[in-house]
Amino acid sequence: xxxxxxxxxxxxxxxxxxxxxxxxxxxxxxxxxxxxxxxxxxxxxxxxxxxxxxxxxxxxxxxxxxxxxxxxxxxxxxxxxxxxxxxxxxxxxxxxxxxxxxxxxxxxxxxxxxxxxxxxxxxxxxxxxxxxxxxxxxxxxxxxxxxxxxxxxxxxxxxxx
Numbered sequence: 105x106x107x108x109x110x111x112x113x114x115x116x117x118x119x120x121x122x123x124x125x126x127x128x129x130x131x132x133x134x135x136x137x138x139x140x141x142x143x144x145x146x147x148x149x150x151x152x153x154x155x156x157x158x159x160x161x162x163x164x165x166x167x168x169x170x171x172x173x174x175x176x177x178x179x180x181x182x183x184x185x186x187x188x189x190x191x192x193x194x195x196x197x198x199x200x201x202x203x204x205x206x207x208x209x210x211x212x213x214x215x216x217x218x219x220x221x222x223x224x225x226x227x228x229x230x231x232x233x234x235x236x237x238x239x240x241x242x243x244x245x246x247x248x249x250x251x252x253x254x255x256x257x258x259x260x261x262x263x264x265x
Contacts, residue, residue, distance in 0.1 A: 157202070162187075173199040184210040184233075191216040192246045200245040200255070205232055213242070219250040224264035230254065234261030 161178045167188045168177065173196070179185050187203060205211040210233035218226040221244060232240045240259030244252045254262065 168201060170196065170199070172201055174201070176202040176204060178204045178206055179209070179211045180207045181209040182207050184212065186212040186214055186229075188214050189216050189219065189221075189244070189252065191219055191250070192252065193249055196246045197248065198246065200243055202241065202243045204239065204241045205237070205259075206239060208235060208238065211240075213244065215252065217250075219252065221252045222254045222264050228265050230262055230264045232259060232261040232263070234259070237261045 158175045159178065160172075160175055161180055162185070163179075163181050165186045165188070166177065166179075168190055170190055177187060179187070189201075192199070203211065203213055210231055212229050212231040213221065214229040215221050215224060215227055220226055221228060221230045224230060230242070230244075232242075234240070237259040240257075240261055242257045242259075242262055243255040245255050247253045
């Protein structure tokens with residue numbers, strides 16, 4: 105069994121969120137034991153293998169639910185519309201949501217309470233209103249309690265407030 109097959113088996117059998125740094129394999133050799141730990145890049149790889157992205161199109165303001173984690177949420181509207189993020193806690197670390205803007209309206213993604221998005225203010229937001237970026241995409245990932253970080257933006261118009 106390869107290391108990747110082992111990680112996939114572990115993810116499917118346990119049905120638990122795998123976090124960076126968790127022990128995933130024990131190797132026993134002559135007079136030594138090695139503990140292997142999972143890296144962020146391996147977590148991303150496992151996600152791509154084990155999870156087919158669910159795509160949902162929205163046309164009005166939308167409150168993101170924790171059940172939306174792992175989905176691609178598309179905003180299709182010519183007017184300004186807002187995605188409202190949920191508050192995030194320790195159990196949410198490693199979760200992510202993808203967002204896409206496919207129409208000319210400004211897309212705002214607003215953090216809950218005192219949560220932050222990248223370098224935003226507490227309760228701040230990130231948005232894209234550039235008229236010629238109609239297929240802008242962004243991934244927001246929970247990296248700490250109350251902290252979303254920006255990953256893999258497509259488009260240069262994403263700005264925090």
